[in-house]
Amino acid sequence: MSTNSTREWVDPIVCPFCGDELQSPGAGFVDHIDENEPCEHRFDQWRTNIAGDIGGEWTG
Ligand SMILES: [Zn+2]
Structure with missing residues:
Protein backbone atom coordinates (compact mmCIF):
# COMPACT_ATOMS: atom_id res chain seq x y z
CA MET A 1 0.00 0.00 0.00
CA SER A 2 2.25 2.79 1.29
CA THR A 3 5.98 3.07 1.66
CA ASN A 4 7.23 1.19 4.68
CA SER A 5 9.69 3.80 5.83
CA THR A 6 8.58 3.51 9.43
CA ARG A 7 7.62 0.00 10.44
CA GLU A 8 6.30 0.29 13.97
CA TRP A 9 4.30 -2.45 15.62
CA VAL A 10 2.44 0.01 17.86
CA ASP A 11 -0.12 1.30 15.43
CA PRO A 12 -3.58 1.84 16.90
CA ILE A 13 -5.09 2.64 13.54
CA VAL A 14 -5.20 -0.90 12.27
CA CYS A 15 -7.60 -3.74 12.90
CA PRO A 16 -5.93 -6.20 15.30
CA PHE A 17 -7.76 -9.06 13.63
CA CYS A 18 -7.16 -8.58 9.92
CA GLY A 19 -4.56 -5.81 9.92
CA ASP A 20 -6.62 -3.51 7.77
CA GLU A 21 -6.04 0.18 8.14
CA LEU A 22 -8.81 2.02 9.94
CA GLN A 23 -10.12 5.45 9.14
CA SER A 24 -9.79 6.51 12.78
CA PRO A 25 -8.57 4.83 15.97
CA GLY A 26 -11.86 4.73 17.85
CA ALA A 27 -14.99 5.04 15.76
CA ASP A 53 -12.57 -16.81 30.74
CA ILE A 54 -9.41 -14.88 31.47
CA GLY A 55 -6.39 -16.88 30.42
CA GLY A 56 -8.50 -19.20 28.35
CA GLU A 57 -7.54 -20.73 25.08
CA TRP A 58 -7.30 -18.60 21.98
CA THR A 59 -8.98 -20.41 19.18
CA GLY A 60 -8.12 -18.69 15.97
ZN1 LIG B 1 -10.57 -6.33 10.54
Whole structure:
Protein backbone atom coordinates (compact mmCIF):
# COMPACT_ATOMS: atom_id res chain seq x y z
CA MET A 1 0.00 0.00 0.00
CA SER A 2 2.25 2.79 1.29
CA THR A 3 5.98 3.07 1.66
CA ASN A 4 7.23 1.19 4.68
CA SER A 5 9.69 3.80 5.83
CA THR A 6 8.58 3.51 9.43
CA ARG A 7 7.62 0.00 10.44
CA GLU A 8 6.30 0.29 13.97
CA TRP A 9 4.30 -2.45 15.62
CA VAL A 10 2.44 0.01 17.86
CA ASP A 11 -0.12 1.30 15.43
CA PRO A 12 -3.58 1.84 16.90
CA ILE A 13 -5.09 2.64 13.54
CA VAL A 14 -5.20 -0.90 12.27
CA CYS A 15 -7.60 -3.74 12.90
CA PRO A 16 -5.93 -6.20 15.30
CA PHE A 17 -7.76 -9.06 13.63
CA CYS A 18 -7.16 -8.58 9.92
CA GLY A 19 -4.56 -5.81 9.92
CA ASP A 20 -6.62 -3.51 7.77
CA GLU A 21 -6.04 0.18 8.14
CA LEU A 22 -8.81 2.02 9.94
CA GLN A 23 -10.12 5.45 9.14
CA SER A 24 -9.79 6.51 12.78
CA PRO A 25 -8.57 4.83 15.97
CA GLY A 26 -11.86 4.73 17.85
CA ALA A 27 -14.99 5.04 15.76
CA GLY A 28 -13.14 3.71 12.73
CA PHE A 29 -12.73 0.36 14.43
CA VAL A 30 -16.42 0.18 15.29
CA ASP A 31 -17.28 0.95 11.68
CA HIS A 32 -14.75 -1.60 10.54
CA ILE A 33 -16.09 -4.53 12.55
CA ASP A 34 -19.57 -3.42 11.60
CA GLU A 35 -18.69 -3.84 7.95
CA ASN A 36 -16.51 -6.92 8.37
CA GLU A 37 -18.35 -9.86 9.84
CA PRO A 38 -15.26 -12.03 10.45
CA CYS A 39 -13.66 -9.24 12.46
CA GLU A 40 -16.85 -8.56 14.34
CA HIS A 41 -17.10 -12.23 15.18
CA ARG A 42 -13.53 -12.35 16.42
CA PHE A 43 -14.02 -9.17 18.40
CA ASP A 44 -17.09 -10.70 19.98
CA GLN A 45 -15.15 -13.83 20.89
CA TRP A 46 -12.31 -11.72 22.22
CA ARG A 47 -14.64 -9.74 24.45
CA THR A 48 -16.23 -12.94 25.67
CA ASN A 49 -12.83 -14.37 26.51
CA ILE A 50 -11.81 -11.26 28.41
CA ALA A 51 -15.07 -11.08 30.31
CA GLY A 52 -15.70 -14.72 31.05
CA ASP A 53 -12.57 -16.81 30.74
CA ILE A 54 -9.41 -14.88 31.47
CA GLY A 55 -6.39 -16.88 30.42
CA GLY A 56 -8.50 -19.20 28.35
CA GLU A 57 -7.54 -20.73 25.08
CA TRP A 58 -7.30 -18.60 21.98
CA THR A 59 -8.98 -20.41 19.18
CA GLY A 60 -8.12 -18.69 15.97
ZN1 LIG B 1 -10.57 -6.33 10.54
